[in-house]
Amino acid sequence: MLRILIALCLTVLATTARAEIDIKEVTSPGGINAWVVEEPSIPFVAIELRFQGGPVLDLPGKRGATNLMTGLLEEGAGDMSAQEFQTRLEDLAASIRFRASDDVISISARFLTENKEEVIGLLRQALIAPRFDQEALDRVRAQVLSSIASDAKDPNAISSAVFNAAAYGDHPYGSASEGTAESVSALTREDMIEAHRNALVRDRLYVSVVGDTTAEAIGGLLDDLLGDLPQEGPPLPGNVTYDLDGGITVVDFDTPQSVALLGQGGMKRDDEDFFAAVIVNRVLGAGGFESRLMTEVREKRGLTYGIRSYLVPRFHSEVMLGSVASSNETVAEAIEVTRNEWARMANEGMTAEELEVAKTYMTGEYPLRFDGNAEIAKIMVGMQMIGLTPDYVTNRNDFVEAVTLEDVNRVAAELLEPENLHFVVVGKPVGLEGTQ
Amino acid sequence: MTRLFAVMAMMMAAIAAQAEEVTTYTLDNGMEVVVIEDNRAPVVVHMLWYKVGSADEPAGTSGIAHFLEHLMFKGTAVLAPGEFSSVVAANGGTDNAFTSYDYTAYFQRVAADRLALMMQMESNRMNNLRLTAEDVRTERGVIIEERNQRTENEPNALAREQFRAALFQNHRYGVPIIGWKHEMEQLDMQDALDFYDLYYAPNNAILIVAGDVKPDEVLELAEQYYGVIPAEGQLPVRERPQEPPQRAERRITYVDARVSQPYLVRQYLAPERDPGAQTEAAALVYLAELLGGSPFTSALGQALQFDTQTAIYTNASYSGSWLDDATFSFAIVPAEGVTLSEAEEAMDQVISAFMEGEIDPARMESIRTQLRASEIYALDNVQGIAQRYGAALTQSLTVEDVQAWPEVLQAVTPEDIKEVAAKVFNRDQSVTGWVVSNEEEAR
Numbered sequence: 001m002l003r004i005l006i007a008l009c010l011t012v013l014a015t016t017a018r019a020e021i022d023i024k025e026v027t028s029p030g031g032i033n034a035w036v037v038e039e040p041s042i043p044f045v046a047i048e049l050r051f052q053g054g055p056v057l058d059l060p061g062k063r064g065a066t067n068l069m070t071g072l073l074e075e076g077a078g079d080m081s082a083q084e085f086q087t088r089l090e091d092l093a094a095s096i097r098f099r100a101s102d103d104v105i106s107i108s109a110r111f112l113t114e115n116k117e118e119v120i121g122l123l124r125q126a127l128i129a130p131r132f133d134q135e136a137l138d139r140v141r142a143q144v145l146s147s148i149a150s151d152a153k154d155p156n157a158i159s160s161a162v163f164n165a166a167a168y169g170d171h172p173y174g175s176a177s178e179g180t181a182e183s184v185s186a187l188t189r190e191d192m193i194e195a196h197r198n199a200l201v202r203d204r205l206y207v208s209v210v211g212d213t214t215a216e217a218i219g220g221l222l223d224d225l226l227g228d229l230p231q232e233g234p235p236l237p238g239n240v241t242y243d244l245d246g247g248i249t250v251v252d253f254d255t256p257q258s259v260a261l262l263g264q265g266g267m268k269r270d271d272e273d274f275f276a277a278v279i280v281n282r283v284l285g286a287g288g289f290e291s292r293l294m295t296e297v298r299e300k301r302g303l304t305y306g307i308r309s310y311l312v313p314r315f316h317s318e319v320m321l322g323s324v325a326s327s328n329e330t331v332a333e334a335i336e337v338t339r340n341e342w343a344r345m346a347n348e349g350m351t352a353e354e355l356e357v358a359k360t361y362m363t364g365e366y367p368l369r370f371d372g373n374a375e376i377a378k379i380m381v382g383m384q385m386i387g388l389t390p391d392y393v394t395n396r397n398d399f400v401e402a403v404t405l406e407d408v409n410r411v412a413a414e415l416l417e418p419e420n421l422h423f424v425v426v427g428k429p430v431g432l433e434g435t436q
Numbered sequence: 437m438t439r440l441f442a443v444m445a446m447m448m449a450a451i452a453a454q455a456e457e458v459t460t461y462t463l464d465n466g467m468e469v470v471v472i473e474d475n476r477a478p479v480v481v482h483m484l485w486y487k488v489g490s491a492d493e494p495a496g497t498s499g500i501a502h503f504l505e506h507l508m509f510k511g512t513a514v515l516a517p518g519e520f521s522s523v524v525a526a527n528g529g530t531d532n533a534f535t536s537y538d539y540t541a542y543f544q545r546v547a548a549d550r551l552a553l554m555m556q557m558e559s560n561r562m563n564n565l566r567l568t569a570e571d572v573r574t575e576r577g578v579i580i581e582e583r584n585q586r587t588e589n590e591p592n593a594l595a596r597e598q599f600r601a602a603l604f605q606n607h608r609y610g611v612p613i614i615g616w617k618h619e620m621e622q623l624d625m626q627d628a629l630d631f632y633d634l635y636y637a638p639n640n641a642i643l644i645v646a647g648d649v650k651p652d653e654v655l656e657l658a659e660q661y662y663g664v665i666p667a668e669g670q671l672p673v674r675e676r677p678q679e680p681p682q683r684a685e686r687r688i689t690y691v692d693a694r695v696s697q698p699y700l701v702r703q704y705l706a707p708e709r710d711p712g713a714q715t716e717a718a719a720l721v722y723l724a725e726l727l728g729g730s731p732f733t734s735a736l737g738q739a740l741q742f743d744t745q746t747a748i749y750t751n752a753s754y755s756g757s758w759l760d761d762a763t764f765s766f767a768i769v770p771a772e773g774v775t776l777s778e779a780e781e782a783m784d785q786v787i788s789a790f791m792e793g794e795i796d797p798a799r800m801e802s803i804r805t806q807l808r809a810s811e812i813y814a815l816d817n818v819q820g821i822a823q824r825y826g827a828a829l830t831q832s833l834t835v836e837d838v839q840a841w842p843e844v845l846q847a848v849t850p851e852d853i854k855e856v857a858a859k860v861f862n863r864d865q866s867v868t869g870w871v872v873s874n875e876e877e878a879r
Contacts, residue, residue, distance in 0.1 A: 041476060042815045083742060086732035091802045093809030112809055139741065142748045142771060150696040155589060255694060257584035288530070289509070289521045299518065302577020305585050325585050357526055364528010368479055368545060372816045 021370055023380065023390040024215035028222035034207035035380045035390065036215040039373055045116060045211035046374040047123075048381040049107040049226075052204040052315070055177035056103040056237050059198075062191055063172075064179015068137075068144055069195040070100035073107075075136035077125035082136050085122065094119045096126065102177055103236075103315050104385070105199055110374060113212040120225055127200060128228045132192040141184060148181050155253055155426040156323075159261040162251055163244075163424045167263070171240040173317055201233035202226065208380035210373040239316045242266070246420040247435030248335075251427075258331035258427025259323070262338065264420045266311055266318035269386050275399045276411040277311060282358045283350045283408075284341065284416075285309025285322055290357070292341050297324065303334040320415070331425060332432040339418055346416035349409030363397040456821050459651035460835050463658060465667045466639030470825050470835065471654045472646035474818040480647035481819045482554040483543040484562075485826040487642070488635040490615075491537040491608040491676055491760070497627050499615020502535040503579050504628045508542065509533075510571045512564040517571065520557055527553065537609055538759040539830035545819065548648040552657050559661040562636050565629075572625045580621065583614050591692035592871065595701075599869040602686045603703050606677045607760055637668030642829045646822035679705065679761060685863040688870070695873040699749075699769040700776050702783070705865040706764040707856070709756035709841070711833055717756030718844045719852040720764060720860065725803045726853070727790060728752025728766060733799065736766070739786045745771050746782045759831040764860050775879050776870050787861060795850040807845045 024036045055066040074096065075082040089096065094111035096119075107127075111119035151157035161176060168174030178184070205226065209218050242265045267277045285293040285308050293307045309322035326334040350358075370376050370393075383392055425432060457473035490501045511517040524531040529546030544554045587593040597612050604610030614620070643662060645654045682705065709717040728751045731737035736750035749769035756762055770779035814820055828838045872878045 302574035305582035
């Protein structure tokens with residue numbers, strides 16, 4: 001029996017634009033939940049599936065198993081080889097993309113309305129009955145090994161790897177989800193089957209659908225598409241506290257421009273001060289050309305093409321990060337200016353005008369995000385993963401508006417820790433010494 | 437600004453497209469206006485495209501088109517430095533700009549009721565840029581750091597630069613958009629202003645407005661803000677140095693310790709989409725798909741990644757979106773233990789076999805279907821459609837050409853593909869590049 005729980009007409013209200021999206025929440029007879037937006041004006045459908053966990057579920061010694069397994073989901077299923085499966089998808093002009101990132105597996109499908117039944121059938125096969133042929137495993141493994149080799153010579157990837165290892169050690173967040181050459185080389189077909197069994201489970205599944213279909217139709221096919229997946233998987237890893245000391249780590253790498261990754265502890269997504277922190281971050285370093293970091297490091301001094309800061313509230317740990325790239329000769333100055341701006345915001349906060357400008361932008365920009373079927377589907381599945389309800393799209397701008405100058409300046413002082421900022425600098429920085 | 441009582445003798449050509457609703461106008465001062473209606477969301481994309489890019493730069497000033505694009509965000513007579521972007525952001529919008537070989541474009545995405553404000557500011561900076569020596573000095577630092585980030589720190593980008601420089605023997609498509617570093621370091625205010633004064637004018641610009649708007653209202657605003665700007669009388673005819681007959685293939689080995697894995701590329705000169713003549717370009721779209729589109733179904737993917745384990749990555753690519761010559765490119769990353777010579781030989785065997793064999797009708801039909809579907813998917817992204825028109829109209833195509841393109845693609849035959857392939861796969865008009873981390877790998 002199909003139940004449509006909520007059919008709300010949610011209006012994103014803003015000073016500058018209104019975007020109307022009607023999110024319907026539907027639960028299949030088998031108990032699978034999905035958010036659906038019916039958008040019949042263009043004859044195609046976008047589906048987004050998320051399985052929380054993903055690579056953090058890698059078993060000891062099997063780092064990279066979930067990532068490789070995810071790469072193999074498009075490589076043949078049921079009685080179809082990789083080439084047969086992909087030929088069929090191409091003939092239908094449909095696409096299904098599988099991707100593993102830190103702690104999620106993302107699956108994005110797009111197909112014409114007229115091909116709905118058949119594409120859903122192919123997606124079902126890929127999820128339920130992947131083949132993991134040895135030939136495909138070896139072929140995709142070679143691609144992953146190439147990517148690992150490439151990261152080893154990429155300054156940005158090196159900076160992330162060094163930072164994460166120092167901050168998180170043995171927790172999965174401490175290493176790259178693609179694994180190491182050694183761990184990936186040792187993976188077997190049995191490891192793929194086990195990673196598949198552990199990661200694609202119903203109680204960590206989130207679904208959203210946008211396009212030329214109805215909530216009722218989607219509710220009717222969810223069980224067929226996903227009902228044969230196991231209900232539960234192994235437990236997720238525990239939370240890990242970020243406690244890296246402030247300082248500078250220099251990684252010697254022969255390249256003309258140094259790349260710096262900087263970080264400190266962050267804030268949880270469900271913290272009541274989260275919106276204040278978002279505004280602090282926006283004014284400090286996330287505001288495009290308007291942020292203080294861009295103004296000081298780029299516009300006034302010409303030291304970089306881009307600098308930014310960002311809040312990263314992950315499931316098992318929260319950090320605030322930033323990045324800047326500058327010539328080896330000037331990166332020390334870029335870092336000094338960055339640290340000074342971090343301290344100025346912590347100590348003095350922002351002005352009422354800066355707060356107002358940030359709010360106007362954030363509330364005005366929000367409705368513009370609901371642009372296109374796949375975009376809306378991605379937003380909705382992301383909301384579900386962090387426990388938001390559909391009415392968030394209506395209330396979100398009110399949360400932003402409710403933040404006061406007192407809030408942002410208190411949060412700036414609490415959140416920003418200039419003395420605890422840790423910089424990982426990859427390059428041949430001049431006049432910059434590592435602190436340990 | 438005072439408006440004169442100009443007689444509005446617009447040429448109006450309302451064209452009913454099959455897919456998107458497109459209306460075009462030409463203002464008295466020569467500025468073209470394209471309006472694409474899409475009322476699904478109360479949003480508008482306002483884009484101003486100038487028919488000038490890096491390939492139009494005077495010799496010795498490489499990078500000036502892109503440098504000017506950066507400087508356009510500095511002040512004007514009425515806008516303080518940075519104010520343009522601040523105002524867009526304060527209205528909940530986003531703005532940016534991009535420079536290519538053939539065009540420079542500025543755009544904002546904002547709530548539809550803010551269109552007039554965007555036009556007011558964008559039209560203001562067409563003619564009233566004010567630069568200081570300090571602006572020029574700091575922003576030159578920014579573009580040099582941009583080059584460091586995109587190119588100097590990226591061995592693959594440095595390699596690409598070498599290959600294009602060798603492929604084009606006379607055309608400025610061989611010079612990087614961002615500029616050669618030694619010339620960028622010398623760019624000054626006069627270079628920027630000379631380029632600006634000559635090329636930034638209504639008769640060298642195309643306005644594209646896409647989203648929740650009414651064409652006649654857009655026209656009225658365009659008249660008000662852009663219609664009053666005088667045409668540039670000295671605008672040069674756009675004729676750039678063309679390629680001579682190329683008589684010898686070029687081979688390059690680029691060595692850089694930061695390369696993680698050896699690979700090879702082959703680039704051929706190829707025809708681009710031309711007004712009223714898009715069949716060759718359309719056939720090349722199929723050729724790229726057939727030879728190196730999907731790794732699962734293309735000729736290279738099947739032969740080098742499935743039938744044999746010669747390569748871990750294969751690709752063929754082509755875009756017809758150029759004012760002058762396009763390129764048709766291959767890339768192969770050999771598998772462990774396979775040399776670049778062996779990989780290149782295997783690639784050439786696949787190309788030869790393709791030229792001698794029959795094209796599978798099922799593959800033709802599959803590509804045709806995918807191209808038709810891509811038109812439906814494209815409707816979901818109004819900015820993408822705006823970009824399609826902007827690029828085409830700055831590259832000498834017409835609105836009719838843009839709208840005919842999907843049908844031209846559908847009409848491609850196997851004979852068209854073989855004919856254009858025979859013309860393009862001429863090694864005398866090609867560069868083969870090997871990218872390695874040391875001389876040892878170059879074998």
